[in-house]
Amino acid sequence: MASLSIGQLAQQAGVAIDTVRYYERNGLLAPAGRLASGYRRYGTTELRRLCFIRRAKALGFSLDDIRTLLTLSDEQDVSRIREAAQRKRDDIERRIAELERIRAALDTLITACPGHGRAEACPILRALTQEDSP
Amino acid sequence: MASLSIGQLAQQAGVAIDTVRYYERNGLLAPAGRLASGYRRYGTTELRRLCFIRRAKALGFSLDDIRTLLTLSDEQDVSRIREAAQRKRDDIERRIAELERIRAALDTLITACPGHGRAEACPILRALTQEDSP
DNA sequence: ATTGACTCTGGACTTGAGTCCAGAGTGCAG
DNA sequence: CTGCACTCTGGACTCAAGTCCAGAGTCAAT
Numbered sequence: 366m367a368s369l370s371i372g373q374l375a376q377q378a379g380v381a382i383d384t385v386r387y388y389e390r391n392g393l394l395a396p397a398g399r400l401a402s403g404y405r406r407y408g409t410t411e412l413r414r415l416c417f418i419r420r421a422k423a424l425g426f427s428l429d430d431i432r433t434l435l436t437l438s439d440e441q442d443v444s445r446i447r448e449a450a451q452r453k454r455d456d457i458e459r460r461i462a463e464l465e466r467i468r469a470a471l472d473t474l475i476t477a478c479p480g481h482g483r484a485e486a487c488p489i490l491r492a493l494t495q496e497d498s499p
Numbered sequence: 500m501a502s503l504s505i506g507q508l509a510q511q512a513g514v515a516i517d518t519v520r521y522y523e524r525n526g527l528l529a530p531a532g533r534l535a536s537g538y539r540r541y542g543t544t545e546l547r548r549l550c551f552i553r554r555a556k557a558l559g560f561s562l563d564d565i566r567t568l569l570t571l572s573d574e575q576d577v578s579r580i581r582e583a584a585q586r587k588r589d590d591i592e593r594r595i596a597e598l599e600r601i602r603a604a605l606d607t608l609i610t611a612c613p614g615h616g617r618a619e620a621c622p623i624l625r626a627l628t629q630e631d632s633p
Numbered sequence: 634a635t636t637g638a639c640t641c642t643g644g645a646c647t648t649g650a651g652t653c654c655a656g657a658g659t660g661c662a663g
Numbered sequence: 664c665t666g667c668a669c670t671c672t673g674g675a676c677t678c679a680a681g682t683c684c685a686g687a688g689t690c691a692a693t
Binding site for chain 3: 665666667668669670671672676678680684686687688690691692
Binding site: 413416417420421423424425434438441443444446447450451453454457458460461464465467468470471472474475478479480481482483484486487489490492493494 | 547550551554555557558559568572575577578580581584585587588591592594595598599601602604605606608609612613614615616617618620621623624626627628
C-alpha cells in the first residue's frame with residue numbers, strides 16, 4: 366500500500382489525472398518517481414501535497430500563490446504564511462465590496478423597473494444609456 | 500462636430516481603440532461608416548452604445564450578456580431586460596456568498612495563527628494539511 | 634495469451650476579453 | 664513638403680488553469 370498510480374492519486378485527491386501532470390510540469394509537485402515502465406508512482410507525501418493544493422485553491426489562492434505557500438511551508442516560515450493569508454483575505458474582501466456595490470446598483474434598477482411598458486420607462490435601460498458619467 | 504474618429508470615440512468612451520475594433524468584429528457594435536480613405540467615422544449613436552457597453556460591463560455583465568441586452572433594448576422588451584438584470588443580480592449574490600464563506604474560513608485561520616513559532620503550531624498550515632475531508 | 638483499462642509523451646486547444654504587431658496608407662500643422 | 668500622429672488589416676499573442684488528443688506502450692485479470 367501507500368504506493369499509488371497517477372490515476373489512484375488523482376482519484377483520492379479529487380482532481381483529474383491531467384491536472385496532476387500539469388502541476389508537475391508547473392512545479393507544484395516535484396517530479397514523480399517512476400517504475401521501470403516509466404509509470405509515475407506516488408506515496409502519501411504527494412497525496413498530502415496534492416490535497417493541500419486543492420484546499421488552498423478552495424480558499425481562493427491561485428496556483429502562483431500556492432507555489433509560494435508551499436515554499437514557505439517547506440521553510441516553516443509561519444509569519445510569512447500568516448501574511449500571505451492576510452493578503453488573500455484582504456483581496457477577497459475587496460472583491461466582496463466590489464460585488465456588493467454592483468448588487469446594490471442592480472437592486473436599485475430592478476426595484477424601479479415596472480417590468481413592462483415602454484422602454485423609456487425602464488430605469489435599467491435608462492441607466493445604461495445615460496449621457497452623463499463618462 | 501458629432502463626427503468622431505475611432506481614436507476620439509475610444510477616448511470619449513474611455514476604452515482602447517483596439518477594444519472598439521474588437522467589439523465591431525464581435526457584433527457588439529455595428530460595422531462603422533467609413534471615409535473614402537477607409538477610416539471609420541462615428542456619431543453620437545455609437546458613442547452612446549459604447550458607453551452602454553462600458554456601464555453594463557461595470558455591472559458585471561459579460562459581453563455575451565451585453566449582446567443580449569442590446570438586442571432586447573432594440574426590441575424594447577422591458578420585461579426580458581428586467582429578467583436579465585435579476586438573473587445577473589442572483590448570480591452576483593451567489594459569488595458574494597461564496598467569497599464570504601472563504602473569507603470566514605481565512606479569518607478563522609488567521610485569528611488562530613500566532614504568527615511565529617513552529618510550523619506545527621500554525622493552524623493555516625494544519626488546515627491545509629489535514630488528512631480528513633477528501 | 635488476450636482483452637480492456639491504464640499510462641506515457643509533446644503539443645494543441647479551450648475560455649473571455651482583449652492587446653500587440655508589422656507594414657502600409659492618411660490627415661494635418663507648420 | 665516634411666514630419667508626426669493617426670488609422671488600416673489580418674493574424675498572433677496574452678493570461679489561468681487546465682483539458683484533450685493521437686499513437687505508442689504497459690498492467691492485470693481471465
